[in-house]
Amino acid sequence: MTARIPGSKSITNRALLLAAAADGVSLLRAPLVSDDTLAFREALAGLGVHIEAEDGDAAWKVSGTGGAPAAGGSVWCEDAGTAARFLPPFAAAGRGTFTFDGTGQLRARPLRPLAEALGRLGASAAVSEPVGGLPMTVRADGLPGGDLAVDASLSSQYLTGLLMAGPLMRAPLTVRGAGLVSRPYIDMTKALMRRFGAYVDEFDDGVIQVLPGGYRAAQLDVEPDASTASYFFAAAAVTGTTVAVPGLGRSSVQGDLGFVEVLRRAGARVEIGEDTTTVTGTGALRGGFDVDMGDISDTFMTLGAIAPLADAPITVHGIGHARLKESDRIAAVEENLRACGIRTESGPDRITIHPGTPAPARIACRRDHRIAMAFSVLGLRTAGITLDDPACVGKTFPGFHAELGRLFPAHASTVRH
Ligand SMILES: O=C(O)C1=C[C@@H](OP(=O)(O)O)[C@@H](O)[C@H](O)C1
């Protein structure tokens, strides 16, 4: 079976920002159309960037402004961490007073390390207490560049935001991310910055240098989202079927494609080709391993939800930062597995899931798209799994239920109330 996976959220939102800052008109083909990317697009439109949909969203045409926003503004980030972390440094490189805000869920997510880094660059960036998050105010008068250390132990997105603002600064920026989590997203950032004509280089000691000079317009095919693909690959593994995702191959810039290596460890057959990745399952999972998923933490819930089906316990570690996402994801996975009668143990950055026969349960999604999508996969093997908020998948894949149900008709019972 071939899964139709929509575009990558991370590529779409980076490309929107880079195209907005570029000289000239860029074309993003097959962008993700979801709550997060529409929020990002709206936010840029509010900052004066003209973005046009072509052929019913088959492509987005972005008229670049040739720099950073110059008139201030109030920016609504909705639920999108990428908007809250990428747009303030972009604004700080411009001129005016900018206020950023979002939903209660996004307000609960930390921004202090980003505000502190902007402050060390000489910008005025104020976050709100007690979280140190949104609403955030940036009073901008351009950024000078220079040497910068940023605490990236809670999120790599702070570093990505600062790097993408680098070419808009007056002098070279050299930056080091201390305690960096989610490393592959920084490689994605560098690759896309280069695609839009920027100079960025990383030295052996992990210091990244960006030169001034702005961005050039580009035409880009957005890859299918590898995090989204994880649910379909996991579905193949637990149902003993084959799922192929065209457009995701060896040259992908998305670290989350690495999830298939975890499935391989659990006994699935995996082929990563030039342009397509294919997973063939046996219907059974091999457990008895401990895996660091710190680089690919958006996919740990995909493994967590199906882990009870394995023949031995599975431990995932290195995922402390997953507690700071749309939900506390370690707690959300534990709570829902326990509701299914499955034994778990957890620590600040780890979870162990024991084998068992999951009982029917209503999954508390906590407005977290990935909890809904991950437990939908368990629902393919466990009758009576239902979701309390199926629509929350709209953050990254509004058509998720239709596509999973098209390939696996058993999914219908998970979304039926
Ligand atoms: O840069 C990005 O596009 C992302 C980085 C990751 O966040 P953290 O760096 O906060 O782990 C990931 O979880 C998120 O979905 C997207």
Ligand SMILES: C=C(OP(=O)(O)O)C(=O)O
């Ligand atoms: C963590 C996520 O999103 P965000 O971009 O809001 O951080 C996610 O999509 O799993």
